Amino acid sequence: MVTTVPNVTSVTINLMNNIKFILETYHGINSRYQCPECKRKEKTFSRYINTHTGEHIHETVGRCNRESNCGYHYTPKQYFQDNKILSEVHRHDNNPKANASPSPKANPKENPNTKPKSVSYINIDNFKATLKCYETNHFVSFLVSVFGYKTTNELISKYFIGSSKHWQGATIFWQIDSQGNIRTGKIMLYSAETGKRIKEPFPHITWVHKTIQQPKFELRQCLFGEHLLIDKTKPVAIVESEKTAIIASAYLPSFIWLASGSLNNLNINTCKDLAGRRVSLFPDLKCFEKWSAKAKELANYAHFNVSDLLERRATEDERAKGLDLADYLLKFDYRDFVLNVPEEPQTQTEEPPVYLPVVKPKHISPSKLIYDFEIPELIQQENWLSELDELERFFSGVAFSNEPIKLNQCTTITDISLFLETNFATARANNGKPIFLVYVERLRWMNDIFN
Numbered sequence: 024m025v026t027t028v029p030n031v032t033s034v035t036i037n038l039m040n041n042i043k044f045i046l047e048t049y050h051g052i053n054s055r056y057q058c059p060e061c062k063r064k065e066k067t068f069s070r071y072i073n074t075h076t077g078e079h080i081h082e083t084v085g086r087c088n089r090e091s092n093c094g095y096h097y098t099p100k101q102y103f104q105d106n107k108i109l110s111e112v113h114r115h116d117n118n119p120k121a122n123a124s125p126s127p128k129a130n131p132k133e134n135p136n137t138k139p140k141s142v143s144y145i146n147i148d149n150f151k152a153t154l155k156c157y158e159t160n161h162f163v164s165f166l167v168s169v170f171g172y173k174t175t176n177e178l179i180s181k182y183f184i185g186s187s188k189h190w191q192g193a194t195i196f197w198q199i200d201s202q203g204n205i206r207t208g209k210i211m212l213y214s215a216e217t218g219k220r221i222k223e224p225f226p227h228i229t230w231v232h233k234t235i236q237q238p239k240f241e242l243r244q245c246l247f248g249e250h251l252l253i254d255k256t257k258p259v260a261i262v263e264s265e266k267t268a269i270i271a272s273a274y275l276p277s278f279i280w281l282a283s284g285s286l287n288n289l290n291i292n293t294c295k296d297l298a299g300r301r302v303s304l305f306p307d308l309k310c311f312e313k314w315s316a317k318a319k320e321l322a323n324y325a326h327f328n329v330s331d332l333l334e335r336r337a338t339e340d341e342r343a344k345g346l347d348l349a350d351y352l353l354k355f356d357y358r359d360f361v362l363n364v365p366e367e368p369q370t371q372t373e374e375p376p377v378y379l380p381v382v383k384p385k386h387i388s389p390s391k392l393i394y395d396f397e398i399p400e401l402i403q404q405e406n407w408l409s410e411l412d413e414l415e416r417f418f419s420g421v422a423f424s425n426e427p428i429k430l431n432q433c434t435t436i437t438d439i440s441l442f443l444e445t446n447f448a449t450a451r452a453n454n455g456k457p458i459f460l461v462y463v464e465r466l467r468w469m470n471d472i473f474n
Contacts, residue, residue, distance in 0.1 A: 043074040044099040046086060058087040060095035065226045071099050088285065143241040145197075145205040145231060153185030153195050153208070154461045155434060160184075161192035162266070164215040170273055170357060172437050178269050180445065182248060189234055190227055196265040196282075197231075199250040201296045203456065206245050207232045209265065209284065218266070218353075246293050247282040252300075254279060259302045259325075261289065263310075267349040271305075274352045278303070286310070289317055297325040304329045307347040308337055405455045407463050411447060414466050418443055421473055430468050442469070 046069045047054050055066035059082070070085035072078060084102045087095040157163045163184065166175040178184065185195030190212045198206040212227035213220055221227045232240045247265045260278040262268050268282035283289040289304075302325045306314035311334050318327035337346050344350075428436045436442045446462045453459035 044071045044080065045074055046070070047072045047079075055088075056082070056085070058089070058093060058095055059083050060087060061089060061093040063089070065222070067093075068095075141241060142204075142206070142243045143232070143237065143239075145207060145235075145237075147205070149231070149235060150183075150185070150197065150205050150208075151461050153187060153197075154183065156186040157184075157434060159192055160186045160194055161215040162194040162211075162213040162218070164192075165213060165218040166269070168215075169218075169270075169353065173441060174273055174357075176441070176445070178273060180449065181251070181272065182265075182269055183250075184269070187231075187234075189229065193227065195231060196247055198245050198247055200245040201249050201252050203250065207242055209247075210234065211265075213266070218349075244284065244288055244293065246288075246296075247284060248280060249296060251279045251281070252296050259297060259300050260305060261302060262305045262348055263307060264347065264349070267305075267347055270349045270352060274355075274357045286313060286317060289321070291321070291324065294321055294324045299325065301326045302328070305332065305348045306330075308333050308342050308345055405460075407450055407454050410463070411450055411466070414470055415447060417470060417473075428469075428472065430465065430472070436469075 049055070049069075052066060054069075056068040056070060057063070057066060058068040061067070067088045068085050069088065070079045070082070073080065080099055081102060084097050084099055086097075087093040157179065163175060163179065163186075166178060170178070183197050183199065185197055185208060187193040187195045187210045189210050192215065193210050193212045195208040195210050197208045200206055208231035210229045210231060211220060230242075232242060246261070248268055252259070257277065257279045259281060260271065260275070261281045261283055262271060263283055263285065265282045265284065268280040272278070272280040283293065304314050304318055304327060306329065311329065311331060315329045318329050321327060333341075333346055333348065333351060336351065341350070423439045428439060430436050443466070446465050450459060450462040450466070453462075
């Protein structure tokens with residue numbers, strides 16, 4: 024009788040086919056670790072786990088989230104190749120059950136009876152409660168120092184910038200999807216003087232769904248600013264940081280500016296609403312190649328063009344600092360910012376070039392942005408038009424002075440005419456949609472002051 028000894032390589036391949044390795048899902052600071060390469064104090068390292076056991080492979084196997092400044096990424100495949108996969112094979116060889124093929128029910132994706140978890144959303148009241156206290160919001164203070172009150176007010180209204188008490192002066196960047204659902208909000212703290220993130224003694228960044236401790240929250244992020252995609256007339260531009268998207272929208276209002284939050288969040292799921300649109304990606308310095316690869320990966324979903332603006336314009340010092348588009352734009356007065364027009368006109372078959380307008384940009388008032396959100400069925404839609412008519416008649420008979428008016432503890436109105444025009448127009452354009460109720464409430468507060 025001849026005994027056939029199984030080939031170790033074939034055994035290994037079979038085992039590896041039955042095991043999946045993924046980066047550990049974020050579920051708090053304890054799910055992130057110190058990077059073995061850059062070894063920064065803050066935890067920026069995600070480790071790979073075995074989906075069957077939930078165990079980490081090794082403390083060095085994972086990816087650093089500092090893609091530009093570190094870029095460390097040691098995959099399970101590399102680890103097993105470097106170690107000849109002996110440790111993984113022996114572990115399974117010593118456990119007969121591990122060598123057996125997993126039953127269909129062992130993998131939720133293969134179980135037809137397993138239903139995908141429903142996406143969770145932030146309650147509308149939690150959202151509305153943050154649309155105030157802009158006088159103490161550090162990021163808003165920085166915007167005012169750059170753009171003044173009028174443009175800053177437009178940016179607040181366009182992106183629904185919120186304020187948080189989690190840290191004094193903190194900002195909330197709400198993720199509102201194209202259906203008007205509030206996926207979550209990113210809480211960050213900035214310097215009011217420089218507009219830079221506060222990273223000491225720790226990175227000041229967290230999430231609204233974490234702070235309100237909403238149980239069993241199923242997070243599925245969308246692109247920051249996705250709600251603006253209701254405008255089908257403009258091309259789309261995507262940057263990494265929410266701050267950059269907001270600032271760039273003041274310099275270049277001819278684009279709809281979105282932010283991915285990270286390159287990893289620019290994926291098939293978050294790009295579904297970009298289908299068929301022309302999208303320009305503006306990577307930070309030293310990220311051009313990675314973003315170009317991402318554009319190729321997503322080419323079936325939209326017409327992507329990757330801008331090399333920073334690569335062409337940056338100095339050596341700026342490259343060393345990892346300049347982003349906001350850093351570059353802020354060197355100029357936003358009212359006069361221009362970029363050279365291409366020497367030769369582009370043909371219709373080529374992708375449109377990405378460059379700034381020669382004329383001063385015209386700022387788009389939030390009153391001219393027509394939103395058309397679908398309100399969740401559980402929220403009953405109101406009709407504000409009669410009340411708005413009555414309020415408008417009242418204010419038309421009021422003689423306003425040029426003195427600022429303190430609307431509430433956190434808000435002072437310096438341009439009453441602009442305040443009324445913006446709030447009336449936005450409330451009418453979005454009649455009854457709960458996410459826009461704050462505009463009606465502001466008018467009610469103003470009415471109480473003069474009654």
